[in-house]
Structures are given as C-alpha cells and as structure tokens.
Amino acid sequence: MPGPDQPTLLRMLQSAVRVPDHGKRTPFRFLKIEGDTRHELGALLAERSRARDPDASDSVIEKDRLRFSFAPVIVTVIATLGPDEKIPEQERLLTAGCVCFALLQAAQAMGFGAQWLTGWAAYDPHIRSVLGVGADETVAGFIHIGTALLDAPERERPDPVALLSDWTPG
C-alpha cells in the first residue's frame, strides 16, 4: 500500500500551503514521519502510554504502538504560534487547520487515502518533545496518507439548513 513518493508529497504540500494567512505569517511547518521511524515512534508511544497509565491493558498499549504504522507517510502539521503584536493566535491556528484540510484534500484528489488524526500523542509533553515541537508550537494534526483499502464509512452529516439563521438588527 504505497504512499506518495517525495515529488508527489511535495506537490501535495505545494497545494496545502495555499491557505488564507492573515498577515502572511506562515504559522505552520511540516514534520514527516515515514518508514522505520514510524515504528520507532510507535515504540516510544507504547512506552509513554504505559508510563501514563501503568494499569493500561496490553491491547491499549498495542493500539498506541501501532498508531503510526498504518499509513506509509504521516505529515505532522505543526502550528507555529507565540506572541504576535497584530495577528491573534486563533487566526494563526485557523490557518494551520486550513493547511491540514488542504493537505487532506490534495492527497485525496491525487488518489490517496488520507486522514486527519490527533489523539493524546499530539498533546503529550513527552511526545511533543520527542517530535521536537517547541513551546510556542502545537500539533494541528497528523495527516496519515496512504492507499485506501476500503471506502471510508459514510456518516450522518450536519444539516446546513438547521445551522443557518439570519441576523436581524435589535
């Protein structure tokens, strides 16, 4: 189940960086997890999972060990935040979120399966440090990219009619 090779991945990223970006801050960067490093990260996750919860069952630990093993390529989209005199952090985080979605769509448009996942690993201080995520940074998403083995199950979608209202003054 191949993932994108480097030129293909770069084409996806070329697409993913074309997002709205107030103040042109480029508040994001990419960290690729591929090949054997996925399993090395999985081993660290399993170890950390055990440390977080010594009573965790073996199946929970195994689930954590395998989190990064399913897709051949995982692109970590890291939001680069921190103080900024003009652009609120929220807006920069939204830009990083747009990058995640744009990358998902680019991967899917190029025929790959892709999924935006986070899980505890995105927020755990030890795993953040292992990934080199800085104090002013946050993991916006792990974008797992590979070959879809089956169609993703459809789910009920929100009804835009129920979500839409009209503002009226006063």
Ligand SMILES: Cc1cc2nc3c(=O)[nH]c(=O)nc-3n(C[C@H](O)[C@H](O)[C@H](O)COP(=O)(O)O)c2cc1C
């Ligand atoms: C920021 C973010 C983090 C997510 N993390 C997870 C996750 O860790 N595990 C998970 O099963 N789904 C997660 N999802 C949801 C999936 O990306 C996806 O929406 C879900 O599997 C349903 O797929 P669909 O939206 O194509 O129907 C996350 C979504 C977002 C926006």
